[in-house]
Amino acid sequence: MSLVIDDVRFSYGKHLVLDGVSLEVQEGTFCALLGPNGSGKSTLTKVVAGVHRPASGGVRFRGDDVLGLGRRAHARLIGYVPQSAEVPFDLTVREAVLLGRTPHFGIGPGRADWERVDEAIGLLGLEELEGRSISQLSGGQAQRVLVARAIAQDTRVLLLDEPTSALDLRYQIETLQLVRQITRSHGITALIAIHDLNHAGRFCDQAVLLHRGRIQRAGTPAEAFDEAALADIYGLDVTVEERDGYVEVRPVVHELELQR
Numbered sequence: 001m002s003l004v005i006d007d008v009r010f011s012y013g014k015h016l017v018l019d020g021v022s023l024e025v026q027e028g029t030f031c032a033l034l035g036p037n038g039s040g041k042s043t044l045t046k047v048v049a050g051v052h053r054p055a056s057g058g059v060r061f062r063g064d065d066v067l068g069l070g071r072r073a074h075a076r077l078i079g080y081v082p083q084s085a086e087v088p089f090d091l092t093v094r095e096a097v098l099l100g101r102t103p104h105f106g107i108g109p110g111r112a113d114w115e116r117v118d119e120a121i122g123l124l125g126l127e128e129l130e131g132r133s134i135s136q137l138s139g140g141q142a143q144r145v146l147v148a149r150a151i152a153q154d155t156r157v158l159l160l161d162e163p164t165s166a167l168d169l170r171y172q173i174e175t176l177q178l179v180r181q182i183t184r185s186h187g188i189t190a191l192i193a194i195h196d197l198n199h200a201g202r203f204c205d206q207a208v209l210l211h212r213g214r215i216q217r218a219g220t221p222a223e224a225f226d227e228a229a230l231a232d233i234y235g236l237d238v239t240v241e242e243r244d245g246y247v248e249v250r251p252v253v254h255e256l257e258l259q260r
């Protein structure tokens, strides 16, 4: 039982961005997508989210084709947290989180929908902001609303595209802990595009390193974070050590020699 990405190729015009990406993520696994800027992480999450249609290859969940699903069925199966989202009209935080419930209800939300909304607002610590207009939120607050919306959507798969990039340290940790916890408690499969190798090493079960649209290494973080491979992919020397049971990656920083 797993999410399978099978030999996906995708181009923007003539620019090939995903060059035969294959990946299997078991149910209940928290998987990190890592790699330098422009390596294809966002594009891969967008393909799985149904935003982009691949030129070839497929995505399956529990053996069923995901990309052929209608919009509503897809949204009941897969939740997606984009890097940022524009909402065409102004909403309160609570209304924005309710948008996550639209694949589940008919004419209007029922009590169970509002319960899920309130639960997600509580999980993301947004209670004090719930009546606030989303146009008045800080970047990090808006990012937490997007995560709450996806959690309220109550899907089997959760895709998160750099959901912690605007969060302060406490909310970064809390959000990653929350996602890890729901993968454990609800058997949800989560795929997160993230830059911080150490956060991935601390919270994720599986790590996938993308470079120029291809997977270079995959496995547990300890397996994937190979010093030579990371140096090659990022163009920077690093050391990898185990600390308190987790892998820790540190850049080797050479002082810049500035020309006078």
Ligand SMILES: Nc1ncnc2c1ncn2[C@@H]1O[C@H](COP(=O)(O)OP(=O)(O)OP(=O)(O)O)[C@@H](O)[C@H]1O
Pocket: 012, 015, 017, 035, 036, 037, 038, 039, 040, 041, 042, 043, 044, 193
């Ligand atoms: N809408 C677009 N049109 C054309 N090219 C795009 C588009 N979006 C992304 N690209 C290009 O595709 C490549 C992969 O981009 P993508 O956003 O998937 O990378 P990423 O690994 O998520 O990068 P980052 O870490 O900077 O967010 C890049 O070269 C980028 O310039």
